[in-house]
Amino acid sequence: MEQLVHDSSPDVLVAVAADARLTEDLALSLLNRRDLPREALEALNRNTALSKQRKVRLALVMHAHTPRHISVPTIRHLYTFELMQVALLPGVAADVKRAAEEVLIGRMASVTSGERFTLAKQASGRVAAALLLDKEERILRAALDNARMTEMYVAKALKRDAGTELLAPAVSRHQKWSYRIEVKTALLGNKNTPLARAIQVANELPVNVLKDLLLNVRLTPGLKAHVRGVVEKRAK
Numbered sequence: 001m002e003q004l005v006h007d008s009s010p011d012v013l014v015a016v017a018a019d020a021r022l023t024e025d026l027a028l029s030l031l032n033r034r035d036l037p038r039e040a041l042e043a044l045n046r047n048t049a050l051s052k053q054r055k056v057r058l059a060l061v062m063h064a065h066t067p068r069h070i071s072v073p074t075i076r077h078l079y080t081f082e083l084m085q086v087a088l089l090p091g092v093a094a095d096v097k098r099a100a101e102e103v104l105i106g107r108m109a110s111v112t113s114g115e116r117f118t119l120a121k122q123a124s125g126r127v128a129a130a131l132l133l134d135k136e137e138r139i140l141r142a143a144l145d146n147a148r149m150t151e152m153y154v155a156k157a158l159k160r161d162a163g164t165e166l167l168a169p170a171v172s173r174h175q176k177w178s179y180r181i182e183v184k185t186a187l188l189g190n191k192n193t194p195l196a197r198a199i200q201v202a203n204e205l206p207v208n209v210l211k212d213l214l215l216n217v218r219l220t221p222g223l224k225a226h227v228r229g230v231v232e233k234r235a236k
Contacts (some may be wrong), residue, residue: 005030008069010037019044024053031059041066045074058082062092062102066163071101080104080115087124094208098125105130117142129153140167151180158186168192172201185209188227191215202227 004016016022017030026182027050030036045051051060054076058078061071062085071213075096080084086100104127108116109168112214113136120131120142121154132154142190143149154177158164167222168190184201187193193201202210202223210231212217 001026005033010039013037014043015222017041018047020047022047024050024056027053028059029055029179031056031063032207034064036063036065038065038067041139042070044068054079054082058085061086061096062089064091064093066110067218068095071096075099075103075120078103080107080111084119084123084127087127098126101126113139119164121146123148124151125149129157132157132167133160135166136172141170144170144177146153151177151182154180155186158183158190164190164192169197171192172197181205181209185213185217188213188219191220193221195220198223199226202230 001016001019001021001023004012006029007013007016013030013033013036017027017037022030027044027047030040030044041060044056047059048204049153050056058065059073061074061078063071072095075083075086078100083100087097089097092100101124104119104123107113111119116131116134116136116139120128120134120139123146125146125148128143128149131143134140134143134152144154154171157167158171169192171177171183172187172193178187178201184205187201188198188205205213207230211226214227214231
């Protein structure tokens with residue numbers, strides 16, 4: 001059996017994958033083969049004694065040739081950090097990554113504080129973005145510092161109607177995001193942005209952006225008056 005997992009014949013590999021005598025270690029050796037045919041992966045998935053093994057299940061999901069009708073449903077049975085790994089691995093197909101992210105985001109309510117903190121720091125940008133509205137400030141700050149976080153995700157979170165009581169002040173002082181144009185405009189439209197910082201941001205934005213804000217964004221009365229004053233002053 002040890003020799004057969006390295007055989008070049010597709011028919012032999014399919015037979016090996018289906019064999020009840022195949023061990024977990026040999027199954028993992030088989031799954032390390034990039035040339036493993038689709039039929040062998042399907043046979044291994046039907047080999048229930050092995051496909052239920054945690055490591056084998058994860059390797060099946062991450063294999064480039066695993067059919068979607070196997071990998072996507074299997075994702076629901078993975079553990080939290082296995083899902084994170086699937087979403088980050090370069091060789092995994094985009095739709096499989098997205099499915100892993102969706103399952104992970106859907107589990108956030110039941111994930112521990114420590115796990116959320118790790119996800120905020122290390123997960124994909126989409127998963128980290130789901131933690132920008134976390135009730136723990138240390139977690140949302142870790143998400144803001146995530147290397148995969150994007151301006152779009154931060155701005156989108158700031159445009160939420162609720163849950164930004166901690167986020168807006170944190171972003172307004174953040175050394176990276178507080179200087180991005182899209183984030184600045186989102187900060188001005190967020191009622192939880194400290195007024196002093198909002199006024200400072202308004203002074204930094206181009207006049208055409210401020211005019212658009214006056215027309216399309218609901219600003220607090222005090223901030224609206226300041227923005228209108230800035231626009232009028234620059235028009236002179």
